[in-house]
Amino acid sequence: MLSWKLLKRDWKGGQLSLIAFSLVLAVAVVTSIAMVADRVEKALNRETSSFLAADLVINSSKAFDASYLQHAKAKNLQTANILQFSSMLFNGDESNLASVKAVESSYPLRGQLTVSDVAFTADESDWEKTTETPKPGEVWIGERLIPLLNIKLGDEVEIGQAKLKATKIVVAEPDGATGFSAFGARVLMNMADIETSQVIQPGSRVRYKLLLAGEEADVNNFSQWVKDQNSPHERIITPRDSQENLQSTLDRGRQFLLLAGSVGVMLAAIALALASNRYAQRHINQVALLKSWGQSAKQVRRLYVLQCALLAFIATLIGLAIGWVIHEFLMRSVSELLPQGIPKAGYKPLLTAFVTGMSCLLGFALPALWHLPTVSPLRVLRRDVEVSFSSYSTRFLIGFAIIFLLVVWYSESLSLAIYFLGGLLLVSLVTGLFGYLLLALGKRVAHWAGSSWKLALANLWRRRSQTLLQMVAFSSTILLLLVMLTVRTSLLDDWSAKMPADAPNHFVVNVAPYEVEPVNSLLKQENFEPQSWYSLVRARLTQINGVDLTEEQQRNSESVRREVNLSTSTELPIDNKVLQGKWWDELSGTPEQQGVSVEEEVAKDLGLKLGDSISFSVGGQVLQTSVSSIRSLKWENMQPNFYFLFPKGVLKNYPNMSITSVYIPRQKKTVVNDVLKLYPTIAVIDLDEIINTIKKIIDKVSLGLELILLLVLVCGSVVMFAAISSSFDERQQESAILRTLGSSRNTILSVLGIEFFLLGLLSGLIAAIGAEAVIYLLQTYMFQIPHDFHPSIWLLGPLGGAFLIGVLGLWRSREIVTVPPLQSLRALN
Amino acid sequence: MTNAIVTNNLNEIVTTAENELKILDDINFSLTQGESLAIVGPSGAGKSTLLGLLAGLDVPSSGEIYLSGKEITQLDEEQRAAVRAELVGFVFQTFQLLPSLTALENVALPLELRGDKTAEKQAREYLERVGLGERLKHYPRTLSGGEQQRVAIARAFACKPKILFADEPTGNLDSVTGKKVSDLLFEINQESDATLVLVTHEQRLAERCQNIIRLDAGKIKV
Numbered sequence A: 001m002l003s004w005k006l007l008k009r010d011w012k013g014g015q016l017s018l019i020a021f022s023l024v025l026a027v028a029v030v031t032s033i034a035m036v037a038d039r040v041e042k043a044l045n046r047e048t049s050s051f052l053a054a055d056l057v058i059n060s061s062k063a064f065d066a067s068y069l070q071h072a073k074a075k076n077l078q079t080a081n082i083l084q085f086s087s088m089l090f091n092g093d094e095s096n097l098a099s100v101k102a103v104e105s106s107y108p109l110r111g112q113l114t115v116s117d118v119a120f121t122a123d124e125s126d127w128e129k130t131t132e133t134p135k136p137g138e139v140w141i142g143e144r145l146i147p148l149l150n151i152k153l154g155d156e157v158e159i160g161q162a163k164l165k166a167t168k169i170v171v172a173e174p175d176g177a178t179g180f181s182a183f184g185a186r187v188l189m190n191m192a193d194i195e196t197s198q199v200i201q202p203g204s205r206v207r208y209k210l211l212l213a214g215e216e217a218d219v220n221n222f223s224q225w226v227k228d229q230n231s232p233h234e235r236i237i238t239p240r241d242s243q244e245n246l247q248s249t250l251d252r253g254r255q256f257l258l259l260a261g262s263v264g265v266m267l268a269a270i271a272l273a274l275a276s277n278r279y280a281q282r283h284i285n286q287v288a289l290l291k292s293w294g295q296s297a298k299q300v301r302r303l304y305v306l307q308c309a310l311l312a313f314i315a316t317l318i319g320l321a322i323g324w325v326i327h328e329f330l331m332r333s334v335s336e337l338l339p340q341g342i343p344k345a346g347y348k349p350l351l352t353a354f355v356t357g358m359s360c361l362l363g364f365a366l367p368a369l370w371h372l373p374t375v376s377p378l379r380v381l382r383r384d385v386e387v388s389f390s391s392y393s394t395r396f397l398i399g400f401a402i403i404f405l406l407v408v409w410y411s412e413s414l415s416l417a418i419y420f421l422g423g424l425l426l427v428s429l430v431t432g433l434f435g436y437l438l439l440a441l442g443k444r445v446a447h448w449a450g451s452s453w454k455l456a457l458a459n460l461w462r463r464r465s466q467t468l469l470q471m472v473a474f475s476s477t478i479l480l481l482l483v484m485l486t487v488r489t490s491l492l493d494d495w496s497a498k499m500p501a502d503a504p505n506h507f508v509v510n511v512a513p514y515e516v517e518p519v520n521s522l523l524k525q526e527n528f529e530p531q532s533w534y535s536l537v538r539a540r541l542t543q544i545n546g547v548d549l550t551e552e553q554q555r556n557s558e559s560v561r562r563e564v565n566l567s568t569s570t571e572l573p574i575d576n577k578v579l580q581g582k583w584w585d586e587l588s589g590t591p592e593q594q595g596v597s598v599e600e601e602v603a604k605d606l607g608l609k610l611g612d613s614i615s616f617s618v619g620g621q622v623l624q625t626s627v628s629s630i631r632s633l634k635w636e637n638m639q640p641n642f643y644f645l646f647p648k649g650v651l652k653n654y655p656n657m658s659i660t661s662v663y664i665p666r667q668k669k670t671v672v673n674d675v676l677k678l679y680p681t682i683a684v685i686d687l688d689e690i691i692n693t694i695k696k697i698i699d700k701v702s703l704g705l706e707l708i709l710l711l712v713l714v715c716g717s718v719v720m721f722a723a724i725s726s727s728f729d730e731r732q733q734e735s736a737i738l739r740t741l742g743s744s745r746n747t748i749l750s751v752l753g754i755e756f757f758l759l760g761l762l763s764g765l766i767a768a769i770g771a772e773a774v775i776y777l778l779q780t781y782m783f784q785i786p787h788d789f790h791p792s793i794w795l796l797g798p799l800g801g802a803f804l805i806g807v808l809g810l811w812r813s814r815e816i817v818t819v820p821p822l823q824s825l826r827a828l829n
Numbered sequence B: 001m002t003n004a005i006v007t008n009n010l011n012e013i014v015t016t017a018e019n020e021l022k023i024l025d026d027i028n029f030s031l032t033q034g035e036s037l038a039i040v041g042p043s044g045a046g047k048s049t050l051l052g053l054l055a056g057l058d059v060p061s062s063g064e065i066y067l068s069g070k071e072i073t074q075l076d077e078e079q080r081a082a083v084r085a086e087l088v089g090f091v092f093q094t095f096q097l098l099p100s101l102t103a104l105e106n107v108a109l110p111l112e113l114r115g116d117k118t119a120e121k122q123a124r125e126y127l128e129r130v131g132l133g134e135r136l137k138h139y140p141r142t143l144s145g146g147e148q149q150r151v152a153i154a155r156a157f158a159c160k161p162k163i164l165f166a167d168e169p170t171g172n173l174d175s176v177t178g179k180k181v182s183d184l185l186f187e188i189n190q191e192s193d194a195t196l197v198l199v200t201h202e203q204r205l206a207e208r209c210q211n212i213i214r215l216d217a218g219k220i221k222v
């Protein structure tokens, strides 16, 4: 094929390398980011699945219809049935009420149980991770029951009519104690023993759970099917529901990746446009020649379009391969952190890559080349024949539209795309204007400068349209790099600030009012600093403004489906912010002072406004109040957080329990056991494992971000390289003429050096100003963290710019002084 | 025998910002197939303009041009391209070789564009014919001016044009090299029985042609 042949020859001639490289880069950046995002998200979903022990849980107050299992089987899903109920447990003379979980042997579908032969050990080597379950005739005992029933392993425990042998101690269940509701005395038994125990009678309160796991699409399918059954007894729980706090951090990480990806693609696209422009300029003569030989415009266009398509196809394939390697490398580094294994990437990233490659070509390469076939053949005789290329503004509009569509497609958010690109547009306009002023100023100053400086500034001024274009390219690139660099660190700071080393890692819950004082002093005695105590009343939301909750409100809000925790506080808790209304201290003396402060998400779900009256049912009593403020909070801060907060005293007549959080270093964990032995009804929830996982994930994610940043940096350098190349021919010709006129190599070199140095310095300065502004906007509006000033930007921008452009420029222009002038003149002929 | 080129009241007028310029004024001549013609005249006389019109690279303001009996001024660009592909070949003062292609590829390219399967073989033969059999893989920048023009001549004749146009083919060469190149041009022209139209400043080159047209300020001087 002729196009293929021509492509190969152009490649050999070195004219295509920059175009191909830009395309490969754009595709590689998106591929790696899309694949990493896709797989990490899936992996984390699976990881959080292990908090549920499944990918999906259907919770019901009635036994499941047989059709559920059949349907699950038809969808190739793994299943496990669970029954949960309360029952008295007997061990000889001792007895205690326990929460019993009967499981099928397929449980858990995701994650593992942690079991041990020793109770209350803090020594992890005693622990054993397993996916086994109690065999028929056996029972595994929750740690909390050991002192209450005085059990030793091997004892026979009675549950209803069944006598079961205690064989293991359960330290943690994958779907166990991560929420407040899940503590207390628990046992695990085999489903097969339910019959003999005869504990399930008509009318007994039993929770039926169906655990499901399988391919994402099948799970979603099944979930939809269950929704369509529309059974009022059932509730669907997904991993996402169970881990809301981690989710917000992940969402932010994804936004960052996305931004980085878009920036990378955009930089590569700009490089592509510059390279294509140069390619077109250099092909004018070739096209004129082809046409003088009788090729029609149509034929020439077909030839070039075909060449482009071929090139794009190959570049996309290579970009895909490189992107895949990068993503694989990144995934390797996180894989150890994701013990549930990393699911394969879907096909979407491939599509993303392909569409990106083709769009870049369409939006950035083709517009530059489109009018090439209209070159008049007369140009072979007359050099001055004009070439009517599509105007730069048309090309800009096309490119802009394509990038806009791409960003909308990547982010699935119109507003984000508008902000992102609108910002960039503004930046380039301001840059152009500012650059012009600086250049004009420089020209005046040059009167006093040395001759090389004068010459350099005069050169920049003479080529000012080109200079400005380069300045816009350089400064937006440097700006983007500065922003990425800073935002990345401020993101990480944000994350680690949320997770200080001594963040509370234990929740102490279920503390009776009379136990608060002694437990508090016991903890203090061991030099632990318990955070504030909150008294906690379990209640159910029943009415809003005198009307029973609608079904939709119940569906919308997780918080009203089950019991919620009401609490009191005089102070506004850490990291809480009052968004509407006022906190108690500003309300004293008004009736609102007896009101309730509601968390913003819940308020949104329930449609609550300031002043709405709401009723709770608390152990049969009715508690009526009105909304006096709406408040935001940070779920990530590992403090006890509450949807509903009252002023102190309001809840004292209702049955309540207290809760606090405390930091207990690893080596002192045994103290927990002492507390538990003294106060057997208290529960302590250990958050260390969760915190550790999050910390590790954040560490690794930041490593990944750095790698991606590096990729973006490469994209940026290519843009600079392309921009420098675009003025290469002209500089070469000028220098050759200067040299034939007797200028020394050193003079030319120093003029060139000063030109690039100044270009870099000015661009860097503009970039620093812009970066500070962009970061301010990002921090204020997107990440919502306080803004700080960044002196490093003001240093790194101008100096880094001057260095980078200076070096890149001189390196790219080395031929200008090394090749004899005669030769370069002849080459340009 | 048919006429290779006939012109009828050919005029070329360009309008510039200030005034109208008559570059060619009533050009009438004809040329039989296989003959050669030299267009001479001072710089700015309109020689290149006339050549471009004759070759169908541009259309005149008025008048007619027949190439091998076919009127070309009424054709659109597509159709003129087809005529060029069928009849015309070029040699230029500045050689116009593609810098990214080797000598062989440069000669083979127009043949390849026509879909000729034996393009490379023919290109090789023509390069050998112009004495560059040893330089097939060389890039234009490593060839001397005379060698580059020989490659251009090989390229022009490889397409077996009926009419070959040459705009100052020796203008960039010293007189010795120029002589060699023009010898070659006439030699191959005779072998292939093509019509040759060349623009030149050199009296000696012009005199080797069977016909001479002298242009001055756009008019033919007899």
Ligand SMILES: Nc1ncnc2c1ncn2[C@@H]1O[C@H](COP(=O)(O)OP(=O)(O)OP(=O)(O)O)[C@@H](O)[C@H]1O
Residues within 6 Å of the ligand: B014, B016, B021, B023, B042, B043, B044, B045, B046, B047, B048, B049, B050
């Ligand atoms: N499109 C145009 N617009 C304005 N002037 C033109 C145009 N085309 C040709 N000319 C002018 O017409 C005159 C003839 O140009 P042409 O290139 O034909 O001269 P020439 O005889 O080939 O000269 P030389 O020997 O220097 O190559 C010149 O003065 C040129 O500037």
Ligand SMILES: [Mg+2]
Residues within 6 Å of the ligand: B047, B048, B049
């Ligand atoms: Mg001329």
